[in-house]
Amino acid sequence: MKKQYDEKAPATDPSRRSFLTKLWMGLGVFALAEFMGVVISFLRPRKSKARKGSSDVVITAGPFDKFEPNSVTAFVRGRFYLARLEDGGFLALSHKCTHLGCTVPWVDKEKKFACPCHGSSFDITGNVINPPAPRALDMHPIIIENNIVKVDTSKRLKRSEFRTEQVAYPKKKA
Amino acid sequence: MIPDRLSLFQRIRYSIFPGTVRSAKEARGYRRFFNSLILHFRPRSVPERTLRLTLTWGLGGMAVVLVCTLFATGLMLKFVYQPMPGNAYDSIIHLQNDVLFGQLIRNVHHWSGNVLLIVVFLHFLRVFFTGAFHAPRQFNWIIGLGMFLAALLSNFTGYLLPWDQLAFWAITICTGMLEYIPGIGKGLQELIRGGSDIGPATLSNFFAIHTAIIPACLVVLMPFHFWRVRKSGGLVVPRSPDEDPGNRGESVATIPNLILREVVVATVLIAFILLLSVTFDASLEAKANPGLSPNPTKAPWYFAGLQELLLHFHPLFAVVVIPLVIVLALMFLPYFRYDANTAGVWFASYKGRHMAIVAALTAVIVTPIGVLADEFLVDFNAWMPGMPPAISNGLLPAVLILAGVIWFYLLMKKRYAATDNEAIQSVFVLLLVAFIILTITCMWFRGTGMKLMWPW
Numbered sequence: 001m002k003k004q005y006d007e008k009a010p011a012t013d014p015s016r017r018s019f020l021t022k023l024w025m026g027l028g029v030f031a032l033a034e035f036m037g038v039v040i041s042f043l044r045p046r047k048s049k050a051r052k053g054s055s056d057v058v059i060t061a062g063p064f065d066k067f068e069p070n071s072v073t074a075f076v077r078g079r080f081y082l083a084r085l086e087d088g089g090f091l092a093l094s095h096k097c098t099h100l101g102c103t104v105p106w107v108d109k110e111k112k113f114a115c116p117c118h119g120s121s122f123d124i125t126g127n128v129i130n131p132p133a134p135r136a137l138d139m140h141p142i143i144i145e146n147n148i149v150k151v152d153t154s155k156r157l158k159r160s161e162f163r164t165e166q167v168a169y170p171k172k173k174a
Numbered sequence: 175m176i177p178d179r180l181s182l183f184q185r186i187r188y189s190i191f192p193g194t195v196r197s198a199k200e201a202r203g204y205r206r207f208f209n210s211l212i213l214h215f216r217p218r219s220v221p222e223r224t225l226r227l228t229l230t231w232g233l234g235g236m237a238v239v240l241v242c243t244l245f246a247t248g249l250m251l252k253f254v255y256q257p258m259p260g261n262a263y264d265s266i267i268h269l270q271n272d273v274l275f276g277q278l279i280r281n282v283h284h285w286s287g288n289v290l291l292i293v294v295f296l297h298f299l300r301v302f303f304t305g306a307f308h309a310p311r312q313f314n315w316i317i318g319l320g321m322f323l324a325a326l327l328s329n330f331t332g333y334l335l336p337w338d339q340l341a342f343w344a345i346t347i348c349t350g351m352l353e354y355i356p357g358i359g360k361g362l363q364e365l366i367r368g369g370s371d372i373g374p375a376t377l378s379n380f381f382a383i384h385t386a387i388i389p390a391c392l393v394v395l396m397p398f399h400f401w402r403v404r405k406s407g408g409l410v411v412p413r414s415p416d417e418d419p420g421n422r423g424e425s426v427a428t429i430p431n432l433i434l435r436e437v438v439v440a441t442v443l444i445a446f447i448l449l450l451s452v453t454f455d456a457s458l459e460a461k462a463n464p465g466l467s468p469n470p471t472k473a474p475w476y477f478a479g480l481q482e483l484l485l486h487f488h489p490l491f492a493v494v495v496i497p498l499v500i501v502l503a504l505m506f507l508p509y510f511r512y513d514a515n516t517a518g519v520w521f522a523s524y525k526g527r528h529m530a531i532v533a534a535l536t537a538v539i540v541t542p543i544g545v546l547a548d549e550f551l552v553d554f555n556a557w558m559p560g561m562p563p564a565i566s567n568g569l570l571p572a573v574l575i576l577a578g579v580i581w582f583y584l585l586m587k588k589r590y591a592a593t594d595n596e597a598i599q600s601v602f603v604l605l606l607v608a609f610i611i612l613t614i615t616c617m618w619f620r621g622t623g624m625k626l627m628w629p630w
Binding site: 043044045079095102104105115116117118119131132134 | 346350353364367369370379464465468470484489564
């Protein structure tokens with residue numbers, strides 16, 4: 001015997017049917033959004049848990065008179081340079097080029113930072129001498145306590161150009 | 175045939191595949207069975223003219239072969255490689271020095287990956303210049319572009335894995351480019367790097383993308399691409415400009431005419447890759463040192479054109495606006511309204527060929543002049559001190575170049591009384607040749623500090 005497959009389902013209210021269809025679709029979209037949310041928060045980088053004030057973050061550079069005026073000292077572990085300006089003030093400059101993040105070496109002969117990747121260069125205050133770098137080298141805050149220079153590498157200050165209030169001066173000896 | 179009378183091996187075989195004892199006659203039947211398997215992927219017959227080497231140059235088939243060798247060698251490498259910054263470099267050294275055929279397998283993977291990019295790029299050019307993006311092949315052009323980007327990304331993520339100086343700094347500058355995307359740039363960069371700097375998280379991200387996500391995308395997109403080819407009635411049939419497009423010529427059986435040619439191309443290509451791998455080792459420099467950027471630091475060769483752009487434009491334009499405009503223009507290319515459907519005609523028409531040569535020559539002359547002028551003469555930054563660099567060094571030159579390109583389009587159209595197929599093609603050639611020249615400049619004419627110099 002041949003079965004009747006073409007029998008229609010009992011008539012239902014079309015608005016109810018379309019409502020249920022939309023509800024299912026909505027739930028599906030919601031589930032997808034939830035899943036994407038899980039994926040994104042799974043992949044999002046964790047904030048590093050370095051404790052504030054620990055020796056990893058605040059680097060003790062040394063007594064301030066150890067550094068000659070108009071000189072630059074590299075701190076490889078902290079990934080920064082400590083620059084002492086002619087007037088005796090200090091700046092802690094990140095060693096990352098502001099263009100694309102290459103490590104910028106200090107060229108003592110020409111008294112400038114010269115990026116090997118795209119030819120940007122910066123002066124001792126971090127100001128751009130040569131583009132393509134769009135802004136001055138980033139800075140780290142400097143703390144000078146008891147004539148000891150310390151640099152907080154957990155904070156990186158972006159700036160467009162050098163201004164005199166960015167310089168940290170040691171207190172004059174009484 | 176009665177199984178009892180068979181030898182031991184025939185009986186074992188029979189126990190595995192019941193009812194499959196072969197007589198000489200049946201063996202032919204098996205051949206037919208295997209052939210019909212092929213015919214599930216291929217049409218029974220193909221137009222004879224699409225078999226000509228001068229239509230496809232075997233490029234699509236080559237790409238498939240290379241993806242297969244990449245999958246095979248990649249799987250092998252996965253058994254030895256360790257995706258952790260402390261171990262990655264050493265595991266490559268171990269692979270090369272202690273594992274039998276380790277260096278060879280790495281070389282095959284390396285060269286297949288690089289040759290794949292060239293092959294896919296040439297395939298893209300072939301499809302464009304034979305007009306095979308016109309209806310009904312429009313969407314397949316987009317799938318193809320998608321796979322091209324996947325291949326680029328695959329090469330790029332694979333570039334970091336050896337964790338040597340070359341890899342580390344090339345990836346540093348390339349992911350550094352992301353920072354210039356307005357709004358989402360910084361977040362996207364941290365997502366991809368898994369932090370603010372390149373480190374262990376970056377390596378595991380790249381490893382996952384390289385060995386899982388992109389292969390999975392290719393496994394989906396490739397059959398889609400081939401299916402679209404069949405739905406469009408096979409390859410575009412080549413014809414001379416004044417021939418009737420409706421004339422498809424004679425058809426011949428796929429087996430053996432097409433299959434044999436494909437096997438020949440695959441064999442020659444594999445031999446070539448092996449030869450390359452035996453002759454030239456994949457490079458491995460010193461272990462990555464985050465404190466020391468080598469001078470000069472260059473992007474991988476396929477991004478060299480982009481890096482050259484970076485030397486001339488503000489990063490926002492060099493890495494975001496210009497590439498985005500080009501990719502979008504390419505995506506919409508098949509959906510423009512054209513004067514004619516030139517599918518199957520190389521360079522659209524006789525006039526189109528002539529215009530393409532003119533455009534190529536223009537680019538050969540103008541691009542080096544532009545590079546030199548920007549290096550030594552033009553300095554919008556200094557001329558307009560009050561202006562932010564994104565405008566003086568980005569928007570302004572970009573608009574000037576865009577105006578130049580539009581002017582070129584109108585000039586070509588008017589000068590040759592051309593259809594828009596021909597004029598758009600000449601703009602495509604202009605930009606293509608300019609891009610190739612930029613790539614060459616960055617690869618060979620840039621030395622210490624990325625200054626211009628002679629390669630010798």
